[in-house]
Amino acid sequence: MSSQPIRNVVLVGHNGNGKTTLAEAMLYRAGVVGRMGRVDDGTAQCDHDPEEKARHQSLSLSVASFDWRGHRINIIDTPGYTDFVGEAVNGMHAADLAVFVVDAVSGVQAQDQVMWRHAERLGLPRLVFVNGLDRERSSFERTFESLQSHFGAHVEAVELPLGAEASFHGIADLVGDGALDYSSGESAAAAVPDELADDASDGHIQLVEGVVEGDDELLEQYLEGTEPSEEQLERLIHDAVDHRSVFPVLCGSAAKPIGVDRLLDFICRVGPAPGESGPAEGVRAGEPVEVAIDAAGSPVALVFKTRIDDFLGQISFMKVLSGTIRANDTLVNSRTANKERLHNLMSFTGAEHHAVSQAAAGDIVAATKLGDVRTGDTLADDTALKVLVTPPPTPVYGVAIHASAPAQEDKLASALRRFATEDPSLVIRQDATTRQTVLSGAGEAHLRVVRARLDRMGIDFEIEDMKIAYLETLPRPADVEAKHKKQSGGHGQFAVAMVRFEPLARGAGYEFDSEVTGGAIPRGLIPAVGAGIEEAMSNGGRHGFPMVDLRAVCYDGKHHSVDSSEMSFKIAGSHALKQAVEQVGSAVLEPVSEVHVEVHDTYQGDVLGDLNSRRGQVFGTEPGSAAGTSVIHAHVPTSEIRSYVIDLRSMTGGTGTFSAEHHDYQPLPHALLARVMAAD
Ligand SMILES: Nc1nc2c(ncn2[C@@H]2O[C@H](COP(=O)(O)OP(=O)(O)O)[C@@H](O)[C@H]2O)c(=O)[nH]1
Ligand SMILES: [Mg+2]
Numbered sequence: 001m002s003s004q005p006i007r008n009v010v011l012v013g014h015n016g017n018g019k020t021t022l023a024e025a026m027l028y029r030a031g032v033v034g035r036m037g038r039v040d041d042g043t044a045q046c047d048h049d050p051e052e053k054a055r056h057q058s059l060s061l062s063v064a065s066f067d068w069r070g071h072r073i074n075i076i077d078t079p080g081y082t083d084f085v086g087e088a089v090n091g092m093h094a095a096d097l098a099v100f101v102v103d104a105v106s107g108v109q110a111q112d113q114v115m116w117r118h119a120e121r122l123g124l125p126r127l128v129f130v131n132g133l134d135r136e137r138s139s140f141e142r143t144f145e146s147l148q149s150h151f152g153a154h155v156e157a158v159e160l161p162l163g164a165e166a167s168f169h170g171i172a173d174l175v176g177d178g179a180l181d182y183s184s185g186e187s188a189a190a191a192v193p194d195e196l197a198d199d200a201s202d203g204h205i206q207l208v209e210g211v212v213e214g215d216d217e218l219l220e221q222y223l224e225g226t227e228p229s230e231e232q233l234e235r236l237i238h239d240a241v242d243h244r245s246v247f248p249v250l251c252g253s254a255a256k257p258i259g260v261d262r263l264l265d266f267i268c269r270v271g272p273a274p275g276e277s278g279p280a281e282g283v284r285a286g287e288p289v290e291v292a293i294d295a296a297g298s299p300v301a302l303v304f305k306t307r308i309d310d311f312l313g314q315i316s317f318m319k320v321l322s323g324t325i326r327a328n329d330t331l332v333n334s335r336t337a338n339k340e341r342l343h344n345l346m347s348f349t350g351a352e353h354h355a356v357s358q359a360a361a362g363d364i365v366a367a368t369k370l371g372d373v374r375t376g377d378t379l380a381d382d383t384a385l386k387v388l389v390t391p392p393p394t395p396v397y398g399v400a401i402h403a404s405a406p407a408q409e410d411k412l413a414s415a416l417r418r419f420a421t422e423d424p425s426l427v428i429r430q431d432a433t434t435r436q437t438v439l440s441g442a443g444e445a446h447l448r449v450v451r452a453r454l455d456r457m458g459i460d461f462e463i464e465d466m467k468i469a470y471l472e473t474l475p476r477p478a479d480v481e482a483k484h485k486k487q488s489g490g491h492g493q494f495a496v497a498m499v500r501f502e503p504l505a506r507g508a509g510y511e512f513d514s515e516v517t518g519g520a521i522p523r524g525l526i527p528a529v530g531a532g533i534e535e536a537m538s539n540g541g542r543h544g545f546p547m548v549d550l551r552a553v554c555y556d557g558k559h560h561s562v563d564s565s566e567m568s569f570k571i572a573g574s575h576a577l578k579q580a581v582e583q584v585g586s587a588v589l590e591p592v593s594e595v596h597v598e599v600h601d602t603y604q605g606d607v608l609g610d611l612n613s614r615r616g617q618v619f620g621t622e623p624g625s626a627a628g629t630s631v632i633h634a635h636v637p638t639s640e641i642r643s644y645v646i647d648l649r650s651m652t653g654g655t656g657t658f659s660a661e662h663h664d665y666q667p668l669p670h671a672l673l674a675r676v677m678a679a680d
Contacts, residue, residue: 004072006362007271008319010095012088012119014109015080017101018131018254020046020058023077025257026264030066030073032349036257045350046077051453059084059449060423061091061305063317063364064349071268074364080111082654083446086392086425087305089118090375093389094304094319094364097241097271099263100128104138104251107146110654116151117626122390125241125277129263130251133161133168140164140251147249156210157203158237158248158266159259160196171252171259172196174203175237176230182258211236211246238270242277274362280321282378282387291321291387295361299323299331300380302387303373308418313369317348318379320365321387326358331379333372334386340379342367375424392424394659396645398440399447400467404460411459419450426450433469433546440466443645468591468639470676471665472541473549474580475587477502482576484568495568496558497521497529499576504549506589506665510534511551521557521569528566529554532573541586543677548589548665552576587667588676591638594663597648598624598631599656606651607632614640615669635663639676 011019024044028036037043042053046062058079065074076095078088092098098119102112119126128151130143140161147155162170162179170181172192177200181190192200212222214236222228228236240246250266252259275293280302282291291300305317318325325331327345332338346353346366359365373379378387401416403409416428416439426441441447454461478501486493504511512530521529530552537547557572595616599607604621611618616636624631636644641660648656668676 004067004070005268006072006074006274007097007267008074008076008095008274008362008364009267009271010076010078010088010091010098010124011101012078012092012098012112012115013080013101014103014106014111015057017080017103017109017112019080019101020044020077022099022101022129022131022254022257022260023062023064023075025254025260026068026073026075027064027066027349029257029261029264030068032064032066045352046075048351050456051449054452055449057081060307061087062348062350063305063366065347065364066349068264069268072363073264073267076364081445082111082114082649083442083444084425085111085114085118085442087423088115089122089390090304092118092122092124093302094317095124096274096277096362097267098124098126099267100126101131101254102128102143102147104130104132104140104143105135107143108150113150113626113655114657117629118390120244121625123244123278125244125272126247127241127266127271128155128247128249129259130249131254133251134165134253134256134258136165138165138168144249151247154210154245155247155249156207158207159250159252159262160200160203161251162193162196168253168256168258171250171262172200173262174200174207175233177204180259180262182256187261207237208233211240214240214243214245234269238272241270242272244277275321280387282385284382284384284386289385291385293362294322295324297322297361298381299325299329300378300382300385300387301325301331301365302389303375303377303379304389306373306375306421308422312353314373314421315346315348315366315368316370316373317364317366318359320359320361320363322361323381324358324360325365327356331381332383334378334380334382334384335374336372336377337383338371340370340373342370344368374421393442394661395425395427395440395442396658396660397443397447397643398438398466400434400436400464401439401461402437402464404462408460411457412454412461415454415457415459416450419453431467431469433471434467436464436467438466443649444643466642468642468676470543470545470591470668471549471589472543472545472547472586473589474501474503474547474584476584478580478583480576480579480583482572482579484572484575492560492563493565493568493571494558494560494563495521495525495565495572497554497569497572497576498556499529499533499573499580500553500555501577501580501584502551504551506549508549508551510537510548513551513553515553515555516557521554521559522564525559525564525566525569526554528569529557529573529576532570532575533577534573535570536574536577542581543586543588543673545588547577547586588673589665590668590676592635592663592666593638593641593660595634595636595641595644595658595660596631597634597656597658598629599648599652600629603652603656604630604632607648607656610647610651611636614644616640636660637666638662
């Protein structure tokens with residue numbers, strides 16, 4: 001493998017902004033593909049999965065590595081749709097620069113903002129590529145204003161478009177003083193046209209003033225009237241990008257392609273080299289450590305994507321953080337403490353791949369057929385080192401799934417396991433209470449894709465609503481005498497148990513005690529009473545939901561020396577619970593989730609009102625991760641947020657996000673019982 005300077009670039013932004021097309025245009029300009037594939041024909045390199053080809057949309061991240069004018073470029077193309085944000089964030093962990101592909105017709109959209117917040121949190125250097133300037137109703141000026149209003153004054157134009165819409169044909173450079181004309185299809189050096197000269201000169205001054213503050217000496221010279229040279233200006237931009245104090249804005253059209261070669265040049269000249277903007281964060285034996293990109297260090301690699309290929313098996317994409325990784329090296333996975341031998345190392349361009357012998361610090365490489373290796377794992381010499389990554393988003397939307405026929409069960413289970421390996425934001429679990437297999441993920445679209453994939457694999461399955469795991473308990477103490485008596489032929493059955501019941505605190509479970517004295521029930525048979533009660537509890541109370549949180553004390557009873565058996569006392573125990581429920585009734589408990597909703601302040605009132613109408617109890621509000629946003633913390637009955645993700649998105653123009661986890665159980669308001677019973 002070459003020892004060329006490396007650039008790891010993640011493409012992010014709203015769905016449909018042109019990321020995959022931009023990656024394709026880069027491959028075309030670099031001569032990797034002879035003609036440009038198209039997303040809409042299913043021929044783009046980075047949308048290679050059958051489901052992506054069918055939908056004309058990226059669903060998972062893709063890596064495309066290629067050489068560009070003395071550099072090795074690793075492009076990570078990510079899906080833009082909200083439900084796949086976890087993939088895009090994983091891609092960010094492997095990148096040193098995020099290119100925000102923003103649409104010149106729509107300006108900044110919801111997912112651009114969500115990803116910007118993630119980049120900010122991760123401290124990732126950013127630049128913006130205003131794409132689609134050939135489109136009708138596109139406008140660089142309007143898009144630039146939208147960028148400034150959403151991302152602040154630190155976005156700085158480094159280019160201006162020549163022409164607009166159908167006549168868009170080139171780029172004026174604000175760093176230097178020339179222009180590139182693409183009228184012939186290839187880029188040709190040109191002069192800035194007269195009618196753009198004033199704008200270009202204003203833009204240049206604005207750019208210089210935006211970055212010169214970063215260098216005291218150059219600032220002083222500038223204030224005295226000496227402009228920084230082109231090289232100095234480039235270095236200032238480089239430093240400012242590194243420090244996340246400036247976000248350069250470039251422009252073009254991925255489809256034409258116009259400005260794409262210039263974007264690549266800019267990334268090579270200015271974009272941070274691996275590790276330049278800071279080390280990765282890790283932990284070693286509970287202590288925080290920094291993992292710097294260091295070719296001389298011992299090997300450390302971060303797995304940022306797992307894919308399962310029909311031919312290659314499991315593919316683990318890794319960013320090498322330290323040292324050099326060679327084929328056949330053995331590294332340790334700090335999560336499992338297992339040794340993993342890297343039999344095959346490969347470099348990928350979409351689905352295309354070729355074997356490589358090694359990868360140095362800063363590079364991206366893939367290994368196949370590793371053992372128990374998942375996305376987010378660290379492979380290193382150092383057995384205790386773990387590189388920190390953003391955990392996958394917690395699932396917020398679930399459905400129940402089951403095979404249509406018993407013969408399909410294994411196929412369904414193994415397909416779901418495969419999907420969950422490839423996509424950590426997809427979770428499959430068995431619900432012990434409702435006995436459903438629950439498939440949960442980031443939203444409706446996420447699960448729709450899973451269903452389409454299963455269909456494509458010819459697996460017959462059915463989807464149902466996810467049942468809410470209601471429970472029951474006793475509302476007050478009860479005291480019963482339960483009798484089981486049966487006389488049939490030879491051996492009879494006889495058992496009497498006197499049992500006191502009392503409700504326990506939420507989450508306390510089930511307790512059983514004996515206060516039987518004087519051998520009223522033989523010692524060895526008393527636990528059978530407890531077991532009978534427990535079995536009856538799991539079979540459900542008056543409304544059929546499992547019973548929990550109660551204490552039963554067997555304090556007296558009767559037995560018969562011949563006819564009393566363990567079975568008899570077990571049955572008496574189950575009668576005891578039924579009698580207790582008849583005596584004092586049963587209270588239905590509903591699960592309550594703790595919900596954290598992050599929204600722009602403008603939507604806060606609507607979101608609070610809506611949470612209130614869902615019987616939510618807000619217990620805190622604090623500033624969110626980005627300026628002008630808030631996080632609302634609330635406890636909301638789980639039944640009320642089954643499709644909250646859909647409603648929240650429509651309430652907030654797609655910008656609101658939330659997470660939820662089970663919090664506790666609370667009594668279901670009596671008025672809602674009929675509704676629950678009708679639904680279940
Ligand atoms: N006219 C025009 N269409 C574009 C451009 N870039 C992408 N497209 C089209 O926009 C659609 C979405 O592009 P795609 O690359 O899949 O967007 P992604 O979701 O960001 O990956 C496709 O039909 C592309 O052909 C562009 O610069 N100009
Ligand atoms: Mg795409």
